[in-house]
Amino acid sequence: MRVPPGGGWLCAVIEVCELTKRYGGTTALDALTFTARPGEVTGFLGPNGAGKSTTMRIILGLDRPDAGTATVNGAAYRGLDRPTRQVGAVLDASAVAGGRRAVDHLRWQARAAGLPATRVDEVLADVGLSDVARRRVGGFSLGMKQRLGIAGALLGDPPVLLFDEPVNGLDPDGVRWIRDLLRGFAAQGRTVLLSSHLMSELERTADRVVIVVRGRVVADAPLAALGDGLSLEDFYLKATT
Numbered sequence: 001m002r003v004p005p006g007g008g009w010l011c012a013v014i015e016v017c018e019l020t021k022r023y024g025g026t027t028a029l030d031a032l033t034f035t036a037r038p039g040e041v042t043g044f045l046g047p048n049g050a051g052k053s054t055t056m057r058i059i060l061g062l063d064r065p066d067a068g069t070a071t072v073n074g075a076a077y078r079g080l081d082r083p084t085r086q087v088g089a090v091l092d093a094s095a096v097a098g099g100r101r102a103v104d105h106l107r108w109q110a111r112a113a114g115l116p117a118t119r120v121d122e123v124l125a126d127v128g129l130s131d132v133a134r135r136r137v138g139g140f141s142l143g144m145k146q147r148l149g150i151a152g153a154l155l156g157d158p159p160v161l162l163f164d165e166p167v168n169g170l171d172p173d174g175v176r177w178i179r180d181l182l183r184g185f186a187a188q189g190r191t192v193l194l195s196s197h198l199m200s201e202l203e204r205t206a207d208r209v210v211i212v213v214r215g216r217v218v219a220d221a222p223l224a225a226l227g228d229g230l231s232l233e234d235f236y237l238k239a240t241t
């Protein structure tokens, strides 16, 4: 993986401010506010339907808020200069065309984003897929698809990375691999936003946790400050009930 470009990553925050989103009569986000900072994995936690994926989609410019802002490095996604160099994401790693070879999938992604094809071999190596690069994605296991999704997110070597439930369905080796990778990203100074339902996994991976219920933040704290003997699960249940 590359060394961070001089200094710029220190400003690479995700700022979500008073974000509100309604779908018909459903309020998915209700003035949601939090910040994800560089050098940290921010765990994004909440019950089903709390608004986590909606928040990520809005940060990535895939959906529009009714009110409030979501910015990366101070700009909304649609206003970012060369956005794939600033933010990468894996929302649903299984949503990839199975007929393509892994290397072709990444070449297509790189071309669409105006990124050099030389990055493809680099990111394949970063995620440990070099040996299967010429295999068709349809034959990939879930863990391999997750790696391929991460490779795509890394093409632009962005300082900000978003992952929506990346370890769901993975075996213990895959879970540990993702954990080490995300910790490594944070150690490099990247900003990592990670949504997960898996409390014990978040406890091992995140530096701080933002808990959202019905589109509102009910807790936002460093894991180290949860309190004596309080597990993340205890903290979560206290915050959400």
Ligand SMILES: Nc1ncnc2c1ncn2[C@@H]1O[C@H](COP(=O)(O)OP(=O)(O)OP(=O)(O)O)[C@@H](O)[C@H]1O
Pocket: 023, 026, 027, 028, 046, 047, 048, 049, 050, 051, 052, 053, 054, 055
């Ligand atoms: N495109 C949509 N159309 C209508 N309602 C939607 C849409 N997307 C999300 N919602 C609703 O918005 C709310 C928040 O959904 P969202 O998927 O963001 O929650 P989540 O926290 O990611 O849930 P999960 O943990 O189950 O993935 C839910 O009530 C959901 O039904």
